Amino acid sequence: MKTVFYLNEKKITRKAVKELIGEERLKRMIKEAKEVFLEDPYIQNSFHIGFQGIITIEFC
Numbered sequence: 001m002k003t004v005f006y007l008n009e010k011k012i013t014r015k016a017v018k019e020l021i022g023e024e025r026l027k028r029m030i031k032e033a034k035e036v037f038l039e040d041p042y043i044q045n046s047f048h049i050g051f052q053g054i055i056t057i058e059f060c
Contacts, residue, residue: 002060003030008053021049033057 005012007020018026033045037059045057 001034004058004060006056006058009056012055017055020052021055029055030057034059 003014005014005017007017014026021029029047036043036045041059047055047057049055
């Protein structure tokens with residue numbers, strides 16, 4: 001399963017996300033997003049990360 005990240009609706013790399021929020025927080029977000037995706041793939045997984053904006057995680 002491929003993971004795609006968006007910051008404020010613009011595509012961003014995993015490395016850039018890791019620099020913004022840290023490795024541990026990223027792991028928790030991916031785990032939570034994956035659980036929600038497996039329950040219902042039509043739900044958008046978005047997380048507010050403060051003044052930087054909103055990170056959206058999609059799985060392909």
